[in-house]
Amino acid sequence: MSEIAEQVRKAHDLDAMVELCKALIRIPSFTSEETPAVEYLEPYFRSRGYVVNVQEISPGRKQIAATLKGAGGGKNLMFNGHIDIDPVAAGWTRDPWEPVVDGDRLYGAGSFNMKGGVSAMIEAAEMIRRSGVKLRGDIVIACVAGELQAGVG
Numbered sequence: 001m002s003e004i005a006e007q008v009r010k011a012h013d014l015d016a017m018v019e020l021c022k023a024l025i026r027i028p029s030f031t032s033e034e035t036p037a038v039e040y041l042e043p044y045f046r047s048r049g050y051v052v053n054v055q056e057i058s059p060g061r062k063q064i065a066a067t068l069k070g071a072g073g074g075k076n077l078m079f080n081g082h083i084d085i086d087p088v089a090a091g092w093t094r095d096p097w098e099p100v101v102d103g104d105r106l107y108g109a110g111s112f113n114m115k116g117g118v119s120a121m122i123e124a125a126e127m128i129r130r131s132g133v134k135l136r137g138d139i140v141i142a143c144v145a146g147e148l149q150a151g152v153g
Contacts, residue, residue: 004133007131007132007133008127008128008131008133009127010131011126011127011128011129011130011131012123012127013123013126013127013130016123016126017119017120017122017123017126018101018106018119020044020119020122020123021099021106021108021111021115021116021118021119022099022106022108023040024037024040024083024110024115024118024119025097025099025106025108025109025110025111025115026097026098026099026108027040028085028097028109029083029084029085029110030084030085030087031084031085031145031146031147032061032084032145032146033084034061034062034063034083034084034145034146035060035061035062037083037143038054038062038063038064038083038143039062041064041066041083041143042054042064045064045066045141048126048129049068049129050066050067050068050141051066051067051069052064052065052066052067053065053066053067057145057146061145062145063083063142063143063144063145064142064143065140065141065142065143066140066141066143067138067139067140067141068125068128068129068138068139068140068141069138070134070135070136070137070138070139071134071135071136072136073136073137074135074136074137075136075137076137076138076139076140077137077138077139077140078139078140078141078142079121079122079124079125079139079140079141079142080142080144081114081117081118081121081142081143081144082114082118082143082144082145082146082147083114083115083118083143083144083145084145084146084147085109085110085113085114085115086110086113088109094107094108096108096109097109099111114147118143121141122141125139125141
């Protein structure tokens, strides 16, 4: 493993990633109701120095893209994931809005589709930021709306 890769790897914070996912799980964000999740993510990104672009894709409905600026002169990388979730199915034995870690699994509404994935994307960028490594290109994290409606985001 290269020295830079090791520096980034050491910046991984599993607890921070899980806590972010838990926070997102607590926010119901069914298709067309993604805005509260965006309103949570906006200050999260801004407080960490990302350039934030909140897009209103229809009246009152928002999505967000956050950019971790690189040094310039390199290719950009985009992580793209949706923040809307499927309807909550019957049969839950736990409160779907109160995330629970059981062993090495995290349970809660949207945890696997796709709030866990979004949290992992953000943690990947955060590892770069926390490590102090400055990539030439930007990292863009797009947290988009409408995966269930042909990806309007």
